[in-house]
Amino acid sequence: MNKEFAKPEEYGLADLLCCAASREVQDNEIVFAGTGLPMVAIMLAQKTHAPNLKLIFEAGTLDGRPPEIPTSVGDARCEMGASRSSGLHDAFSIAQRGYVDLGFLGGAEVDQYGNVNTTCIGDYLNPELRLTGSGGNPDINSFAKRTVFIMVHEKRRFTEQVSYITSPGWRVRNWPGGETVHRRELYGAAYRGGPSAVISTLGVFRFDEESGRIYLDTCHAGNTPEQIRDMCQFDLDITRVSGETLPPTREELHFIHEVLDPEQIFIPKVKPK
Amino acid sequence: MSSGKRITLQQAAEIVKNGSSLTFSGFTIWRRPFALVYELIRQRRKGLHLIEVNGGPQTEFLVGAGCVDIWESCWVGHELYGKYGANLSRKVGNKEILVEDYSHAEMLFRFSAAASGAPYAVTQTALGTDIHNPAYDTLGNAGLRDGRRIPKHKYRFTEDPFFGAGAQVMVPAAKVDVAILCVQQVGEEGTVRVNGQFYSDPEVARAADVTIVMAEEIVPEEYLRRDSDLNTITSFEVDHIVEVPFGAHPTGMFGRYDVDGAFLKDFYTRTRTQEGFDDFAKEWIHGLDHLGYLEKLGWPKMLNLKANTALKYSTGVKRGQ
Numbered sequence: 077m078n079k080e081f082a083k084p085e086e087y088g089l090a091d092l093l094c095c096a097a098s099r100e101v102q103d104n105e106i107v108f109a110g111t112g113l114p115m116v117a118i119m120l121a122q123k124t125h126a127p128n129l130k131l132i133f134e135a136g137t138l139d140g141r142p143p144e145i146p147t148s149v150g151d152a153r154c155e156m157g158a159s160r161s162s163g164l165h166d167a168f169s170i171a172q173r174g175y176v177d178l179g180f181l182g183g184a185e186v187d188q189y190g191n192v193n194t195t196c197i198g199d200y201l202n203p204e205l206r207l208t209g210s211g212g213n214p215d216i217n218s219f220a221k222r223t224v225f226i227m228v229h230e231k232r233r234f235t236e237q238v239s240y241i242t243s244p245g246w247r248v249r250n251w252p253g254g255e256t257v258h259r260r261e262l263y264g265a266a267y268r269g270g271p272s273a274v275i276s277t278l279g280v281f282r283f284d285e286e287s288g289r290i291y292l293d294t295c296h297a298g299n300t301p302e303q304i305r306d307m308c309q310f311d312l313d314i315t316r317v318s319g320e321t322l323p324p325t326r327e328e329l330h331f332i333h334e335v336l337d338p339e340q341i342f343i344p345k346v347k348p349k
Numbered sequence: 350m351s352s353g354k355r356i357t358l359q360q361a362a363e364i365v366k367n368g369s370s371l372t373f374s375g376f377t378i379w380r381r382p383f384a385l386v387y388e389l390i391r392q393r394r395k396g397l398h399l400i401e402v403n404g405g406p407q408t409e410f411l412v413g414a415g416c417v418d419i420w421e422s423c424w425v426g427h428e429l430y431g432k433y434g435a436n437l438s439r440k441v442g443n444k445e446i447l448v449e450d451y452s453h454a455e456m457l458f459r460f461s462a463a464a465s466g467a468p469y470a471v472t473q474t475a476l477g478t479d480i481h482n483p484a485y486d487t488l489g490n491a492g493l494r495d496g497r498r499i500p501k502h503k504y505r506f507t508e509d510p511f512f513g514a515g516a517q518v519m520v521p522a523a524k525v526d527v528a529i530l531c532v533q534q535v536g537e538e539g540t541v542r543v544n545g546q547f548y549s550d551p552e553v554a555r556a557a558d559v560t561i562v563m564a565e566e567i568v569p570e571e572y573l574r575r576d577s578d579l580n581t582i583t584s585f586e587v588d589h590i591v592e593v594p595f596g597a598h599p600t601g602m603f604g605r606y607d608v609d610g611a612f613l614k615d616f617y618t619r620t621r622t623q624e625g626f627d628d629f630a631k632e633w634i635h636g637l638d639h640l641g642y643l644e645k646l647g648w649p650k651m652l653n654l655k656a657n658t659a660l661k662y663s664t665g666v667k668r669g670q
Contacts, residue, residue: 111428134453135376136546147610148428150379152603152662155545163547164376164402165461168454172472195450196441200485206438206448211403211424214475215454241479248477251506259477264515266473339669341429 078326084297087324088346089277092296093226094120094332095324096275097180100224105177106130108216109140111148113226113342114180116332119145123331132170134212136163145337168212171219174268179216179223185238186227188310189288190245190271192217193238200240213243218263222272229276234308246270246288258288278304280321289313294321354539354590358639361561361591362388365527368418370398370498372460372523372557373407374530375600376548378428378608381407382531382563384596384639390414391635400523402456402549404434406600406613412436412446413626414634419488421449421523423456430610431617436626449487449503450480455520457549463522463556471507471517481506481518498524528557531597532581533605535562536570539587542580545603545661554582559589565605567592595643595651606654607663 090113097117101107103126109115119142122129131140133149139159146153155161170176183192184207194213198204217223227233241248250257260267273293274281280294291313292301301314324332337343362385365371375381386407389397397417399408404425411417413436425434440446451459458470479485486503488494494501500521507517530550534542541562543550554560562582567590573580599616601608620626637645653665 133546135379135548147608147668148377148379150376150428150546150548150601152545152601152607152656152660155603155661161546163551164453164457164549165552168457172454172474195479200479200482203441206433206441208426208433209404209422209424209450210452210475210478210480212453214452214478214480218474218476219454241477244475244477249479249482250477251481252483254482257477262476262516263473265509265512266476266514337669339667341669 080326081323082326082329084323086346087329088344089296090343091324091329091332091346092321093275093277094343095328096280096321097224097226098124098328099322100273101126101129101178104128106132106175108132108134108171108176108179108220109149110134110180110182115145116336116342117180119336120328120331123335124328132167132176134164134167136167137161138166138170145341147341168215171216174219176216176220177222179220181213181216181223181225181243183213183225183227183243185233185235186225186274187235187238187245188290189247190274190283190290191238191241191248192225192243192245193240195240195242198239210242217243217271218266219268221269223270224272225274227274227276229278229307231307231309234310236310244270246283246285278307291316293318296321297323354588355537355567356589356591358384358388358591358593361385361529361563361589362392362394364559364561364589365389365394365397367394368396368398369526370400370524372400372525372528372553374528374532374548374550374553375405375597376546377403377405377424377426378430378600378613380531380548380597380602381405381600382529382596383407383598383600384593385529385561385563385591386410387634387639387642389416390630400525402460402553403453404437406616409434409436409616409620412440413620414630417446419447419449421451423451423453427613427617430608430613435617435621439621439623447487447491450485451520452478452480456523457552459520459523460549460552460556462520463524464552467522469519469521471519473517476516476518523556525553525557526559528553528560530554530560530562531602532562533565533602534568534573535564535587535590536568536573536584537590538570539584539590540570540573540580541582541587542573547581551582554586560587561589561591562587563591563593563596565594565596565602593639596639598646598654604656604658604661606651606656607666609650609654610666
């Protein structure tokens, strides 16, 4: 198969995000999958560089190998080919037991320490807008060794401090007092890691595990580090930029559009110019 | 042998009283007991306290109809067909509903505790988040923590006393009056066989004081007992059974029919306002019974949603662009 990088006119932003997400997966890992683009990314990794990865769907499918992309994690397509078709108690117990290497998550807001908000915009007690709530976001983020967030990049979403911590980043609150601590101090024996990357529509960000602070790793083509820093409400560290985000290969695009998501449920196909 | 557990949809709805606490089978947009949810709305039930492992369209319909005073859960939306719960969001903004937020695993462990008769569960999830912020204890702030059905505290923190593993959070058992399940098959004596992922159905059925099972079909109990290893919930954990084909629509039923995404999208789009919800309810809920509802949906729609018996999902539903 053709592993050459595709030309800019051959792919769209969703393809780029999907491939960047896919490359976060390593072979033999146990990966917790959410609905949408992450599901395509994980199945893409399964088809390319990580054929032995194990997939867990939050609704209860364990070691899934769906022949077609499921529309949601409760979808009948999850079950076929799986090791077990079970329930949430199994999925969350397995995660709490420490089996999960990687989880893919999303969020409405992220802050410089990787704390994520999916609960409400504005003051929790008088919200401007109530959102979906946590779902399994904090759970996967508490239990997995690494988590990767895929987010739309808008300045209002990249905040100094999220208005509500739905999902724990690197520096969190120690309740009932609420003082800020490194998550290592709070999780004790259950500490396994934390957010390892944010893939936004502008670039890929990583975290310094000691300081817990986010930094820019790669820029998607057409964006400079300075431009991306201007799109954050906090002072983004751009001293560690390693280059440009690698584009999709022709092989990856083939799998995304011909095999995994031919119906364009999650990833639209770029029309040839 | 008949056990006398069989009741009608109307009778099932009457078991849920004004002020009852209530939970459901299923997961987000799958296997939600919609025929009974519609009946509760028709009977204009008030003051319900929903305690759900996760929410979904059933939450949005009951909340939009004004049936719900308290919602304890972790998530509401329509997955691909509507990104958040617009009715809940509107009522939160207007302070017409109390919301108590837990994480998904916490909700699941709360039901596991209740299902095993334990007063609480202990976990290490969501530490450091605002879910544990004491200022955000909604039921406490409202003075509703009586220590009977509503636990005295939202959380307690402790340190592992056995192995020194560090901080732990104790979450109270989820005590509910009624669980309503929606499954493929139930036997005349109440044995349940769920096909596909069973989500948190075994826990919610066991946790509730009264468990009502709505099934696509009521089958001879002997048929299920021939292969008892395939069954999901024990006969005596189920109090009442109701036969309601296509009873989960617009949510999906593994092996039987898919989610009606177009219907959910239409609901999500039209019910941002209360007027929009009332209009939708007038069209699809009030003045109809279950058969009238199916007739209105029509054969072409239902045949399109019908699952292929080998694949377990519909090959007719257009999913993408």
